[in-house]
Amino acid sequence: xxxxxxxxxxxxxxxxxxxxxxxxxxxxxxxxxxxxxxxxxxxxxxxxxxxxxxxxxxxxxxxxxxxxxxxxxxxxxxxxxxxxxxxxxxxxxxxxxxxxxxxxxxxxxxxxxxxxxxxxxxxxxxxxxxxxxxxxxxxxxxxxxxxxxxxxxxxxxxxxxxxxxxxxxxxxxxxxxxxxxxxxxxxxxxxxxxxxxxxxxxxxxxxxxxxxxxxxxxxxxxxxxxxxxxxxxxxxxxxxxxxxxxxxxxxxxxxxxxxxxxxxxxxxxxxxxxxxxxxxxxxxxxxxxxxxxxxxxxxxxxxxxxxxxxxxxxxxxxxxxxxxxxxxxxxxxxxxxxxxxxxxxxxxxxxxxxxxxxxxxxxxxxxxxxxxxxxxxxxxxxxxxxxxxxxxxxxxxxxxxxxxxxxxxxxxxxxxxxxxxxxxxxxxxxxxxxxxxxxxxxxxxxxxxxxxxxxxxxxxxxxxxxxxxxxxxxxxxxxxxxxxxxxxxxxxxxxxxxxxxxxxxxx
Amino acid sequence: xxxxxxxxxxxxxxxxxxxxxxxxxxxxxxxxxxxxxxxxxxxxxxxxxxxxxxxxxxxxxxxxxxxxxxxxxxxxxxxxxxxxxxxxxxxxxxxxxxxxxxxxxxxxxxxxxxxxxxxxxxxxxxxxxxxxxxxxxxxxxxxxxxxxxxxxxxxxxxxxxxxxxxxxxxxxxxxxxxxxxxxxxxxxxxxxxxxxxxxxxxxxxxxxxxxxxxxxxxxxxxxxxxxxxxxxxxxxxxxxxxxxxxxxxxxxxxxxxxxxxxxxxxxxxxxxxxxxxxxxxxxxxxxxxxxxxxxxxxxxxxxxxxxxxxxxxxxxxxxxxxxxxxxxxxxx
Numbered sequence: 001x002x003x004x005x006x007x008x009x010x011x012x013x014x015x016x017x018x019x020x021x022x023x024x025x026x027x028x029x030x031x032x033x034x035x036x037x038x039x040x041x042x043x044x045x046x047x048x049x050x051x052x053x054x055x056x057x058x059x060x061x062x063x064x065x066x067x068x069x070x071x072x073x074x075x076x077x078x079x080x081x082x083x084x085x086x087x088x089x090x091x092x093x094x095x096x097x098x099x100x101x102x103x104x105x106x107x108x109x110x111x112x113x114x115x116x117x118x119x120x121x122x123x124x125x126x127x128x129x130x131x132x133x134x135x136x137x138x139x140x141x142x143x144x145x146x147x148x149x150x151x152x153x154x155x156x157x158x159x160x161x162x163x164x165x166x167x168x169x170x171x172x173x174x175x176x177x178x179x180x181x182x183x184x185x186x187x188x189x190x191x192x193x194x195x196x197x198x199x200x201x202x203x204x205x206x207x208x209x210x211x212x213x214x215x216x217x218x219x220x221x222x223x224x225x226x227x228x229x230x231x232x233x234x235x236x237x238x239x240x241x242x243x244x245x246x247x248x249x250x251x252x253x254x255x256x257x258x259x260x261x262x263x264x265x266x267x268x269x270x271x272x273x274x275x276x277x278x279x280x281x282x283x284x285x286x287x288x289x290x291x292x293x294x295x296x297x298x299x300x301x302x303x304x305x306x307x308x309x310x311x312x313x314x315x316x317x318x319x320x321x322x323x324x325x326x327x328x329x330x331x332x333x334x335x336x337x338x339x340x341x342x343x344x345x346x347x348x349x350x351x352x353x354x355x356x357x358x359x360x361x362x363x364x365x366x367x368x369x370x371x372x373x374x375x376x377x378x379x380x381x382x383x384x385x386x387x388x389x390x391x392x393x394x395x396x397x398x399x400x401x402x403x404x405x406x407x408x409x410x411x412x413x414x415x416x417x418x419x420x421x422x423x424x425x426x427x428x429x430x431x432x433x434x435x436x437x438x439x440x441x442x443x444x445x446x447x448x449x450x451x452x453x454x455x456x457x458x459x460x461x462x463x464x465x466x467x468x469x470x471x472x473x474x475x476x477x478x479x480x481x482x483x484x485x486x487x488x489x490x491x492x493x494x495x496x497x498x499x500x501x502x503x504x505x506x507x
Numbered sequence: 508x509x510x511x512x513x514x515x516x517x518x519x520x521x522x523x524x525x526x527x528x529x530x531x532x533x534x535x536x537x538x539x540x541x542x543x544x545x546x547x548x549x550x551x552x553x554x555x556x557x558x559x560x561x562x563x564x565x566x567x568x569x570x571x572x573x574x575x576x577x578x579x580x581x582x583x584x585x586x587x588x589x590x591x592x593x594x595x596x597x598x599x600x601x602x603x604x605x606x607x608x609x610x611x612x613x614x615x616x617x618x619x620x621x622x623x624x625x626x627x628x629x630x631x632x633x634x635x636x637x638x639x640x641x642x643x644x645x646x647x648x649x650x651x652x653x654x655x656x657x658x659x660x661x662x663x664x665x666x667x668x669x670x671x672x673x674x675x676x677x678x679x680x681x682x683x684x685x686x687x688x689x690x691x692x693x694x695x696x697x698x699x700x701x702x703x704x705x706x707x708x709x710x711x712x713x714x715x716x717x718x719x720x721x722x723x724x725x726x727x728x729x730x731x732x733x734x735x736x737x738x739x740x741x742x743x744x745x746x747x748x749x750x751x752x753x754x755x756x757x758x759x760x761x762x763x764x765x766x767x768x769x770x771x772x773x774x775x776x777x778x779x780x781x782x783x784x785x786x787x788x789x790x791x792x793x794x795x796x797x798x799x800x801x802x803x804x805x806x807x808x809x810x811x812x813x814x815x816x817x818x819x820x821x822x823x824x825x826x827x828x829x830x831x832x833x834x835x836x837x838x839x
């Protein structure tokens with residue numbers, strides 16, 4: 001079979017990071033080609049290049065034998081490459097047909113020809129095997145699976161030859177995934193090529209024809225048979241890495257008293273029955289995929305998300321007081337989205353650092369600005385933020401230094417427990433080791449740390465104890481030294497129907 | 508680790524000194540505009556413009572909306588908007604001039620106006636923060652309802668300040684150091700506003716809540732309580748403004764303060780405060796307000812059409828916002 005799409009030697013760099021350093025990828029008409037790789041391996045950069053959202057620094061893209069050069073997403077659509085992102089880009093308030101033809105409406109002199117659009121949409125939906133979806137219904141009223149079908153209908157409406165799907169099964173229940181697979185088979189039978197990204201090996205075995213594995217921005221293996229390649233080989237292709245992380249040595253001293261106790265925490269539909277504890281000086285890691293519920297667990301512990309169950313800090317219940325109470329009891333959170341959830345980007349470094357401890361500098365509401373500045377400067381030195389200028393707007397700092405600023409915010413007022421959600425996201429490799437040392441340094445001061453990361457080596461290297469989360473439940477708990485990357489990846493990617501947590505009683 | 512990603516070639520980072528200078532320069536622009544308007548006044552109406560009585564008129568005119576503008580600046584920096592200010596001021600003036608309130612004397616009238624204003628503001632704030640209503644809608648509802656209540660209480664009649672309570676009117680007609688006391692009230696509110704915004708935790712939190720509410724919440728700030736207090740503060744300013752307008756007009760009326768919300772918002776925007784929240788200054792708002800007041804004054808002194816005056820004000824808002832956007836873009 002001839003190759004429909006060939007990407008050769010693709011290189012893409014961002015300021016401070018080289019996301020792709022030579023990726024080869026090829027796609028045949030009528031096949032489902034799976035793209036595998038750990039977080040940060042370069043999958044999303046690659047599909048964004050394919051979607052025309054990024055331009056490669058080097059390398060060539062050949063489509064149907066002709067070399068193409070795309071300058072924007074519209075070029076990709078015109079060439080017949082459609083991308084369905086994880087967060088579906090549908091407008092909830094418009095009808096199915098209006099969504100399908102958004103941007104290329106059936107219209108005469110600007111007047112929408114609704115009936116024609118509805119008829120064409122019905123034809124597309126039938127082609128996808130879902131004639132039961134009415135074209136005139138509002139998209140917001142459809143279930144996630146239905147929305148996915150609408151996204152695919154939109155792709156088809158552009159006569160797409162290549163459809164890229166980024167974790168399409170993440171939001172779907174088990175039987176809905178089967179429906180999705182039926183649609184994919186319909187498409188491939190008509191000669192459409194599908195690039196399928198998923199962390200779930202079982203799905204890849206079922207729907208995939210070939211597999212390409214990315215690792216650290218390179219192609220680790222291309223075109224492996226999806227059904228017959230042993231799991232062990234795939235996992236070792238994903239994990240054997242060029243970059244070795246440097247982790248600080250673990251604490252030898254015994255841990256202190258229990259700082260955090262979580263009992264039977266649950267948020268309906270997200271996670272349930274989560275219980276664990278963190279001791280003073282201990283780092284507990286939560287390993288799991290995006291969407292497994294790990295971030296939500298941290299938010300619930302922090303009081304930022306309503307949840308059932310109980311949370312204690314030093315034996316005192318957090319109760320219904322929310323974040324304010326959690327902070328008063330000595331918790332601190334370094335959230336996943338640093339810029340959106342933690343920083344005042346326009347404000348100075350010093351003001352960002354003292355944001356969580358303003359009452360310390362206030363006498364009857366009056367700010368003691370000299371003490372505030374002195375404390376901020378001391379923390380800047382303690383965690384080594386560079387450049388050490390308290391007045392510099394925080395948006396001009398690098399990712400690693402911004403993360404240090406968030407940590408400094410909590411160090412300034414003697415925290416008991418820190419929740420770190422993806423602390424090294426967007427931090428380049430060199431700065432990571434420093435950040436790891438800072439985090440380890442926290443525990444020397446007797447702080448308990450709950451660490452969340454989708455990078456398994458990071459959890460294993462930094463944490464003392466690891467909880468593996470899969471689909472909203474703790475499926476394994478062990479000393480970090482008794483686990484290896486293979487084992488954790490096996491656990492987080494295991495087939496979803498093997499988990500018994502779904503029939504849990506209670507509300 | 509290197510910091511190569513921080514310094515961009517050709518655009519060296521020049522430190523907070525420059526940022527401060529840009530901020531001052533922005534105020535400088537406003538001061539220049541103000542000076543230009545004064546020059547126009549001196550040239551076109553030399554015999555009336557630079558007189559003591561005209562300066563007093565301008566300041567007294569600015570005092571009412573000025574006090575409201577201070578509260579509005581807080582609300583807008585905190586990421587909200589308050590459309591109810593004019594109506595709340597009218598309600599406070601009516602409530603304070605009912606015969607029942609007046610029978611207790613001028614002090615009680617002042618306290619009444621301030622309490623009514625603060626209460627209305629806190630109610631809007633409660634609806635916004637705990638009732639999760641959009642500020643625009645909640646304060647629009649307050650605008651309509653407060654006007655209605657003011658009409659009902661006053662039977663749509665203008666209520667005069669009784670002769671026995673003329674101490675209140677002295678706030679406008681009396682002179683301290685050559686100026687009516689309401690000008691000092693205005694100045695005191697501005698200074699207090701500046702101090703609260705720049706020197707207290709409340710002010711710092713206001714910037715945080717408006718700049719990034721999610722970050723503020725996750726840093727342990729009670730964003731909802733703070734939001735409610737911001738509207739309470741705006742209401743308090745309306746109450747003080749009600750005292751000023753009662754002194755100036757010797758009346759309480761449900762028609763006081765019509766469209767004041769627009770002038771106050773415009774002054775805040777001209778002053779360089781971002782409508783999206785997180786940035787802004789009291790000084791800028793006051794300069795913006797003085798520019799507006801001076802335009803009104805010049806049109807009146809020159810005997811020009813008031814419709815043209817509105818057109819001029821509209822143009823100034825557009826120009827100010829365009830300049831603001833440019834200075835923002837050049838910085839990011």
